[in-house]
Amino acid sequence: MTKESQSNGLQKLQFEVASALDEIPNATKRVFDFFKDLNLDESDRFDLRLSFEEILINAMKHGNAMKREVPVRITASYDLTELRIQVQDKGKGFDVAKVKDPTNEDNIEAYSGRGVYLVKHLMDRLEYDPNNHAVAISKNRKNKKS
Amino acid sequence: MEIKLSESNGIAVAAIEGEINISTSPQLKKEMEKVSNPKLVINLSKVNYVDSSGLATLVEILKKTRSRGGAMYLTHLSDKVRSLFEITKLDKLFGICPDDMTAVGKFK
Numbered sequence: 001m002t003k004e005s006q007s008n009g010l011q012k013l014q015f016e017v018a019s020a021l022d023e024i025p026n027a028t029k030r031v032f033d034f035f036k037d038l039n040l041d042e043s044d045r046f047d048l049r050l051s052f053e054e055i056l057i058n059a060m061k062h063g064n065a066m067k068r069e070v071p072v073r074i075t076a077s078y079d080l081t082e083l084r085i086q087v088q089d090k091g092k093g094f095d096v097a098k099v100k101d102p103t104n105e106d107n108i109e110a111y112s113g114r115g116v117y118l119v120k121h122l123m124d125r126l127e128y129d130p131n132n133h134a135v136a137i138s139k140n141r142k143n144k145k146s
Numbered sequence: 147m148e149i150k151l152s153e154s155n156g157i158a159v160a161a162i163e164g165e166i167n168i169s170t171s172p173q174l175k176k177e178m179e180k181v182s183n184p185k186l187v188i189n190l191s192k193v194n195y196v197d198s199s200g201l202a203t204l205v206e207i208l209k210k211t212r213s214r215g216g217a218m219y220l221t222h223l224s225d226k227v228r229s230l231f232e233i234t235k236l237d238k239l240f241g242i243c244p245d246d247m248t249a250v251g252k253f254k
Contacts, residue, residue: 021168021169022169024168024169043226046195046226049195050195050197050230053167053168053197054197054198057168057197057199102234102235103234103235108235108236108238108239109205109209109239111202111205111206112198112202114198114201114202114234115197115198115199117233117234118198118230118233118234121233122233
């Protein structure tokens with residue numbers, strides 16, 4: 001695990017987790033421990049947790065085929081304007097643009113497809129970097145004092 | 147996750163406690179497969195977190211209930227959980243009621 005504090009106020013945490021569902025609670029705890037000084041309200045915590053866990057699960061499932069020995073790298077960061085979490089898998093990545101609209105009448109009863117759609121609505125930005133097999137979410141900060 | 151099953155006026159009521167997420171959804175699916183009553187109310191008053199796997203599992207339970215000619219209502223959704231149903235437009239697919247009594251009344 002690495003933790004950095006830079007002169008421009010950027011704080012950064014990076015660590016890896018195995019591709020396994022039982023790793024999710026611990027990964028979430030580490031990310032929220034890192035964000036604890038930001039005093040996120042309950043609503044933001046809910047949105048951020050859900051969004052982070054959705055992209056983490058996608059990285060484990062679609063990127064790393066749920067092979068425990070293949071890690072997902074997590075990079076959490078914040079500065080005065082936003083907080084950001086990037087997950088990077090070792091496989092093909094997960095192109096968030098290719099997900100079908102789950103609210104479409106043809107897809108409304110489908111089993112999958114809602115995770116990325118929710119993330120798009122709950123976060124301010126959702127970015128896919130195909131070169132690095134990475135997906136990042138970011139949310140603008142409301143309270144910019146710390 | 148804990149699931150308490152009861153019956154009220156011939157209607158099955160499942161009160162769920164805990165999170166409905168990718169880790170707990172299989173248990174919910176398995177438990178609800180044991181419910182043969184096609185009139186179903188799911189009380190979410192003690193559910194504070196649902197992820198996309200949880201939503202998908204609830205859709206599966208709804209589809210199975212409807213395939214048996216029944217109906218299913220969700221009750222006591224927290225504001226945050228309800229917002230997930232609204233964003234994904236699942237609030238149009240599910241019957242959502244403020245409480246169990248209102249939901250049970252829908253079957254009359």
